[in-house]
Amino acid sequence: MSSNDVYAVIMAGGSGTRFWPMSRSARPKQLVRIIGDDTMIQATVARLQPLISPDRVLVITTAALAEETRKQLPMLKPEHVIAEPVGRDTAACVALAALVVEKMSPGAIMILLPADQVIRPADQFQQALAAGVEVARQGNLVTYGITPRFPATGYGYIKLAQRLGDVQGVTVNKVLGFVEKPDEATAKKYLSDGGYRWNSGIFTWKAEVVLDGLETHCAWLTEALRPVAEAWGTPSFATVLNDVYQPLKKISIDYALMEKATNICVVTADFHWDDVGSWDSLYDHLPKDADGVITQGDVLTQNCRDSLIVSQTKQIITAIGVDNLSVVVTADAILIVPKGRSQQVKHVVDTLKAKGRGELL
């Protein structure tokens, strides 16, 4: 199943406050063990195997998170965890990754994916990736579209064009266009239309193909970054990266390439997928007991329903008659919020910031 010319590049520079108190500025969602034994980035690397062995996995993150990321992924070569000196949006990240992959293995294929998604089961995910790799080999820019299960307003959508056929049992279409997060009425229309997919944010392409595309539609970017490829594997890499990155204008890969390219395909993927933007969405994506309760840690529940109760401490949590509540316990903070209101966690974080409680952020 494994091919030596297929690389994975994990985008892991994200910050975010919606999983406070478990996620913190120095330890965002992807580096946190929210549920289970692995952090999200560890789970992401594990989920790629056996398709992509760890020696062909790269991570692009920030300078502040690189050390912790290397620590959590000891099976990766340390130099494969690349720290962007500053954030310059996704097109720069993609170009950097493609230049490095193409330098390491000319003609290679790269799978680009976020570090902080919930995806299962792994074998269905790998099957979709394998199909995407085959489509990418033919010179296409491959996206993965999830069949909508409800009228989600929190995701971008991909509008399907004509069907190209099945590859390894997976449906592949051309792409008519990308649409931003819709309002609810539009989302309902997309759902009933049947011709839309959730945009998973996962891509597969030959490094040289995406670099060609960027050269065509955003030449200044590849031009500016070219020295990075020359410096890869030399002691001056970090310095060169910093020098070329600092003056870059910010531009997204959607705007720089995807909205303009014509060689885009979408693989329809039906694995369970979520970019888990909140405690509520995490609850929706995890297995529950018969009463709809999810627990982690030392938790004793009596007559509880539809609740998420998770702890990182040794304190036992005893919940009696609790209904529709999220409870998150860490060493220095406890969050209690009814389900359906976890978007408000960011307001708590803002309040803590305003109160000068930086030690909690």
Add this chain to the structure above:
Amino acid sequence: MSSNDVYAVIMAGGSGTRFWPMSRSARPKQLVRIIGDDTMIQATVARLQPLISPDRVLVITTAALAEETRKQLPMLKPEHVIAEPVGRDTAACVALAALVVEKMSPGAIMILLPADQVIRPADQFQQALAAGVEVARQGNLVTYGITPRFPATGYGYIKLAQRLGDVQGVTVNKVLGFVEKPDEATAKKYLSDGGYRWNSGIFTWKAEVVLDGLETHCAWLTEALRPVAEAWGTPSFATVLNDVYQPLKKISIDYALMEKATNICVVTADFHWDDVGSWDSLYDHLPKDADGVITQGDVLTQNCRDSLIVSQTKQIITAIGVDNLSVVVTADAILIVPKGRSQQVKHVVDTLKAKGRGELL
């Protein structure tokens, strides 16, 4: 205001699980700082001043709790914290206290009161006690009855007999009888009748009067305990106490004396009183903010209502949109229970016991 012949005896041997996780078997309710800076027994001693100075306060507790009790009450003479070798119900406790007080100060008056009640304000409480002392000087057994504010089913009641008049501005009646915790219909009848008071469990009498009463109605008890008075102040006190206590039959002061004596008066007390049997009743008796929220410790609430959120740890508790909930956080346990269900805390404690989690009890 203070009289040198008035003693207080605090009954502080209680155990109980209803304030778990703050109260534990080795540290029951009266020894816990549930709300505020003082433990309940410290608050009880403080509330007696200036009526009773600490050198005339005695505490009767258990062997297991004596050391911690002395530690919490350094202003008391250590020998004034008396440890019952075994529990032999309230009549033995009363007889022991009366024998010691009478030995220390013949003819003295003793106020007997539990260690774990919420009472405020202190001056109104002291005013009622002072009136009771005056009534007790005339040879009466004085009880304190709280005017019912609602049809409580959790308290015993005192049925008033004829009014004797006002003493120091406080109404005094003879007592027709004592009734156990009523069902709700009966409690409603008591409330509308107007002739019933909640039995506060606080008493005042001359030590010699209560001893006379016990001799009349329960002679075997005073007979058995008499050697304790002789041993008071000698090195053999603990040994003698143990020898006479072990073989005693258990009998309550209600059954041994109060239901039989005829010289009982009741002082109607209108201070805010509760024997706080649960987190719910504690909530009812504490001052709240405009949204009905009580917090202790590092607590941040947003849009919360009618909740009790208390912590003994340094963890910040952030509660968003929480309604009608009790949250209690200690170093090793967290309790979350909707208000109105805190009676079920004892089931949690039973479950922990059954699971062999003795370290949490």
